[in-house]
Amino acid sequence: xxxxxxxxxxxxxxxxxxxxxxxxxxxxxxxxxxxxxxxxxxxxxxxxxxxxxxxxxxxxxxxxxxxxxxxxxxxxxxxxxxxxxxxxxxxxxxxxxxxxxxxxxxxxxxxxxxxxxxxxxxxxxx
Numbered sequence: 001x002x003x004x005x006x007x008x009x010x011x012x013x014x015x016x017x018x019x020x021x022x023x024x025x026x027x028x029x030x031x032x033x034x035x036x037x038x039x040x041x042x043x044x045x046x047x048x049x050x051x052x053x054x055x056x057x058x059x060x061x062x063x064x065x066x067x068x069x070x071x072x073x074x075x076x077x078x079x080x081x082x083x084x085x086x087x088x089x090x091x092x093x094x095x096x097x098x099x100x101x102x103x104x105x106x107x108x109x110x111x112x113x114x115x116x117x118x119x120x121x122x123x124x125x126x
Contacts, residue, residue: 009105013113015121016077023076039076040115043069047111050088054104062100063092066107078114081107 024032046069053062066088073081084107091099 009109013078013080013110013117015114015117016079019074019077020121036076036118039072040118042072043078043081043111044115046072047108050104050107054100059092059095059100062104063089066092069107069111073114076118078118081110081114084110 020032020036023035026032027035046065050062050065050069053065066085069085070082070089073079073085084103087103088100088107091103
């Protein structure tokens with residue numbers, strides 16, 4: 001009999017509430033919500049693009065996409081996402097397929113958990 005084991009990987013993410021407070025203070029509620037919404041959409045698009053580029057084995061484009069994710073994530077307080085995107089750029093620079101696959105999988109998990117976390121904050125005064 002073959003015994004199979006399945007591991008479920010989950011990521012715990014925390015948003016930088018201080019950065020979000022500054023954003024709300026500087027831009028007002030409507031302006032901050034607009035920035036967060038646009039940034040969230042762009043991040044979701046970049047996460048999908050990173051995955052496509054990985055499947056195409058386009059390391060330079062993957063690196064560029066992950067690198068551009070960093071600034072957007074930092075803008076809206078997604079520090080964990082920015083940190084993992086940096087890891088993807090490093091592994092893509094090294095053209096290490098195993099490490100890139102692992103960090104990209106983590107980028108996807110952290111990315112979608114971060115988007116979920118910021119979505120739950122909508123309408124909540126920070």
